[in-house]
Amino acid sequence: MTKRNTQQRRHTIVTLVNEQGEVSVDALAKHFSTSEVTIRKDLAVLETGGLLLRRYGGAVPLPSEMVVESNPDQVSNRKMSIARAAAERIRDHNRVIIDSGSTTSAMIPLLGNKRGLIVMTNSLNVAGALRELENEPTLLMTGGTWDPHSESFQGQVAEQVLRSYDFDQLFIGADGIDPERGTTTFNELVGLSRVMAEVSREVIVMVESEKIGRKIPNLELPWSNIQTLVTDDGLAAEARELIQAKGVTLICAPVAG
Numbered sequence: 068m069t070k071r072n073t074q075q076r077r078h079t080i081v082t083l084v085n086e087q088g089e090v091s092v093d094a095l096a097k098h099f100s101t102s103e104v105t106i107r108k109d110l111a112v113l114e115t116g117g118l119l120l121r122r123y124g125g126a127v128p129l130p131s132e133m134v135v136e137s138n139p140d141q142v143s144n145r146k147m148s149i150a151r152a153a154a155e156r157i158r159d160h161n162r163v164i165i166d167s168g169s170t171t172s173a174m175i176p177l178l179g180n181k182r183g184l185i186v187m188t189n190s191l192n193v194a195g196a197l198r199e200l201e202n203e204p205t206l207l208m209t210g211g212t213w214d215p216h217s218e219s220f221q222g223q224v225a226e227q228v229l230r231s232y233d234f235d236q237l238f239i240g241a242d243g244i245d246p247e248r249g250t251t252t253f254n255e256l257v258g259l260s261r262v263m264a265e266v267s268r269e270v271i272v273m274v275e276s277e278k279i280g281r282k283i284p285n286l287e288l289p290w291s292n293i294q295t296l297v298t299d300d301g302l303a304a305e306a307r308e309l310i311q312a313k314g315v316t317l318i319c320a321p322v323a324g
Contacts, residue, residue: 077109084119084126091125111216114253117242144322145275145299150174152320153238153273153297159183161235164263165193167219168240170273172196178204187232189220189259207232209259217254226262237267239288241274243281246309249290251283264292276301290315
């Protein structure tokens, strides 16, 4: 199965879910003449991307209040702006955790001029990108149980490894931000994120402004565990006031035109 065919299949899955209201793993496997394991991986990736919600044995559309219309180029520019602002907070010889995710990963190429970094991650993608840097940091991996939903290592082993260290900073993304509660996620596995925050002196959340206000049911990190939020300059004034009222340092990075 080529990457192009995988993308086409996933696009069709989203269309079917939105048209039918609910689809089962079994029906999708038969429709595409592929295995249920492959379909479950597809649904995990699509849910992580905010395109549907998984339910036992299948998937359903996102509730209308969670749907965000956006231009892919604008999102890319936003992520790079956020990544640059976040990378500026890292000093030589810092000990940092970089969580899995597309926004946190966007920061990696900007760390090439940092010296003596020690970086822990639960993401194979982040680890691979770090190894490409000219000033390659000391790389630590959490290990643990591979979670195809988040495409990262999770579980008790990963948590135990993290608790053996202490870090200057944690860089972590979010599926959504509830201005009243904190970061929210589609993933029900939030234990590792909370341990990451526990062992870090500064928790830095990196998220596009369009995700702020998305009140996804699963609370990941409450505001009391977050020191800094890095977003883009598209954040509404009301949301800025709500977040700053929580005692969080708010950085709104200008987005290049």
